Amino acid sequence: MKLNGQQLKFVQTWGILGNNWGINKTMAQLHALLMISENALSTEEMMETLQISRGNTNMNVRALVEWGLANKEMMAGDRRDFYSAKKDIWVVARQIAKQRRKRELEPVIAALVEIKSETVNTDENTELLNRVNDIEDFAIKIDKMLEKFEKSDENWFYKVLLKLV
Amino acid sequence: MKLNGQQLKFVQTWGILGNNWGINKTMAQLHALLMISENALSTEEMMETLQISRGNTNMNVRALVEWGLANKEMMAGDRRDFYSAKKDIWVVARQIAKQRRKRELEPVIAALVEIKSETVNTDENTELLNRVNDIEDFAIKIDKMLEKFEKSDENWFYKVLLKLV
DNA sequence: TTTTACTTTCAATAATTATTGAAAGTAAAA
DNA sequence: TTTTACTTTCAATAATTATTGAAAGTAAAA
Structure with a gap:
């Protein structure tokens, strides 16, 4: 998912906010990214968009699921895990x-x-x-x-x- | 000020809480210490009680004052600054x-x-x-x-x- | 004016926390 | 059974944040 200027700003703002609240930056940014994404994203896609490593992505996206802020989704005929955020x-x-x-x-x-x-x-x-x-x-x-x-x-x-x- | 077991536990608990909230541990501990102290304390006394350096004590106690959580007090005939916490x-x-x-x-x-x-x-x-x-x-x-x-x-x-x- | 008794600053360092990326693990497909 | 396409783990490292302590600053007292 390629982000435009405003989308990037939103992701970054959310990261800073999370940081101030003792939530790690990556976790908050992943959350922001998923919140503005129309569809569920794969690990690969999140890595590329936020320019972070696979391990980091995996750990933090699972933390989001644990917090009840994101859901893991399976797509038929695809081995990858997809993630989407609660948007309400x-x-x-x-x-x-x-x-x-x-x-x-x-x-x-x-x-x-x-x-x-x-x-x-x-x-x-x-x-x-x-x-x-x-x-x-x-x-x-x-x-x-x-x-x-x-x-x-x-x-x-x-x-x-x-x-x- | 020599702390007994329960007092020490209180100070430590408050430090951990502060930490979870993104407030630094020393600042929270100083706050706890001042809250359970009957009288205002000098820098020296706080350093000794919490076993921290002068610089650290000075920085964080002033942060407490800035946050409106502590007051600087002057004692007649004493050059030192004393600090007390809002207890309410x-x-x-x-x-x-x-x-x-x-x-x-x-x-x-x-x-x-x-x-x-x-x-x-x-x-x-x-x-x-x-x-x-x-x-x-x-x-x-x-x-x-x-x-x-x-x-x-x-x-x-x-x-x-x-x-x- | 100089000394004394303090407070404040800040560069160096220690401690903590986040991140990487390669290796190990897993399970579906061949 | 082996390969392929993924996810997960975790030791090493990077980044960040907290802490030290000596040096500089300040102002009252001598």
Whole structure:
């Protein structure tokens, strides 16, 4: 797939965004590429378009599938694997929220619970316990909100936004 | 400041969390340390506690101040600078949201607007324009939500959560 | 004015993370 | 069974990011 100037810019912008969010650049760029491609792409095609190696392409495209952001597709009479991206931004946002919640929020909550259970309520630990409790409360709230978001549809989100006004 | 086991664990957990969020480990650890410290700390004290170099401490503690997560304090009759953290988790969350919105969301919106203005509506660009429009809409919504959050107080957040049920 | 007690900068280096590409693996076709 | 057309793995290397620590900077005190 040969990209024109604007398409290239989109792919690159998405790469930078991903990078800022701790997602690796190639993974984000592959995602962008698949999102603007009309049809599913083969490894070869992605390699050529983004000028990256076979290994890199393979690893990151499979990471996309694992994140639920892309699908592997088989074409009749073709041995190659093809990949396509989920194009609905709401689906994409929900999948990302899900992954990040699982990987970032849940471990923190678990760690805080553990710290709490191990900490005796001495003078020395007053500040620690205050922080741990506050952060835990907050993290649980965010966690629940994201959980809700994951299960929601677009309308729910719009409704919430309306209520915020 | 000598840390006990649980305090150390808290500092480390916060460091890992920060790392997952693209904030550097030392910055997050310094933040954690200041959050559980009863009083403001000097550079020397932070260096010793976290076993890091002077330069590293100085750079990251100033980054915390820039992010609005810590304050520089002067003590009468002492030439050293002391630092303390904002301890209210709501304030902390709002400051972080503010920084991330400014650094991550706003540039993406700007880039999308730019791409849109440059892209002619040909067949080749159909998918690109669809993606760009969808993502822009979504990003603007999130942007507004965060903006609201930044200006809000704890009660607002609780109210929103209640309405979500 | 000089010294002292600090903070800040920044080039060098260490640590981490991403990428390559060749070799190994797999399964359909010959 | 062997070949062919692919995918996957992984050690080596490149790129990026964080950290050090010495040197330069700063301003209060002597």
